[in-house]
Amino acid sequence: MSNKFQKLIEHFSKLPGIGPRQATRLVLAMLEWPVADLEEFSAMIAGIKNGPTFCKECFNFAEAEKCAICASIKRDQTRIAVVEKVTDLESMEKTGAFNGVYHVLGGAINPANGSLPEKLKIAELVGRIKKLKKLTPDVEVILATNPNTHGETTALYLEEELRPLKVKITRLARGLASGSSVEYADEITLVNALKHRR
Numbered sequence: 001m002s003n004k005f006q007k008l009i010e011h012f013s014k015l016p017g018i019g020p021r022q023a024t025r026l027v028l029a030m031l032e033w034p035v036a037d038l039e040e041f042s043a044m045i046a047g048i049k050n051g052p053t054f055c056k057e058c059f060n061f062a063e064a065e066k067c068a069i070c071a072s073i074k075r076d077q078t079r080i081a082v083v084e085k086v087t088d089l090e091s092m093e094k095t096g097a098f099n100g101v102y103h104v105l106g107g108a109i110n111p112a113n114g115s116l117p118e119k120l121k122i123a124e125l126v127g128r129i130k131k132l133k134k135l136t137p138d139v140e141v142i143l144a145t146n147p148n149t150h151g152e153t154t155a156l157y158l159e160e161e162l163r164p165l166k167v168k169i170t171r172l173a174r175g176l177a178s179g180s181s182v183e184y185a186d187e188i189t190l191v192n193a194l195k196h197r198r
């Protein structure tokens, strides 16, 4: 295989869940794209780190200081759903059933792979809630971590950390099968889990 394809395949292989075989398929698929799309794609990749990348409030993707959700006056800023990843946020957004805001931790507690509480945006969450509590006593934090071991560990840890702040803490209802994930839950399950949170 030519060098230019080999290099591109290597880059794609660095992405999570992509092996060399899949990377090859991606490159072959892109050969079918119109040149204009390829140019736009490469320009976007080149500029991916220009300007703000993450919301300073919730750590969602953002093109300004705050993401579109945090900046929206239509969203209830006193209801904060704590999720592990941006993809979880996107799955919840797709349901349209949640009118609050989010806080993206950047993963779950998993000491075996070095994901310790200090590496997650937990201090930022505590700071954010303290600030919010000065404005209103009525704050709800919805722990929407994944229903697996690491997600549960994280939720328990957060409950301990947040208890002194005296906010209402709820969890997504058990509609989500244990061992599953927020990201891949189907919409109806996720809507129910939100509706019956406690």
Ligand SMILES: [Zn+2]
Binding pocket: 055, 056, 057, 058, 059, 060, 066, 067, 068, 069, 070, 071
């Ligand atoms: Zn935000």
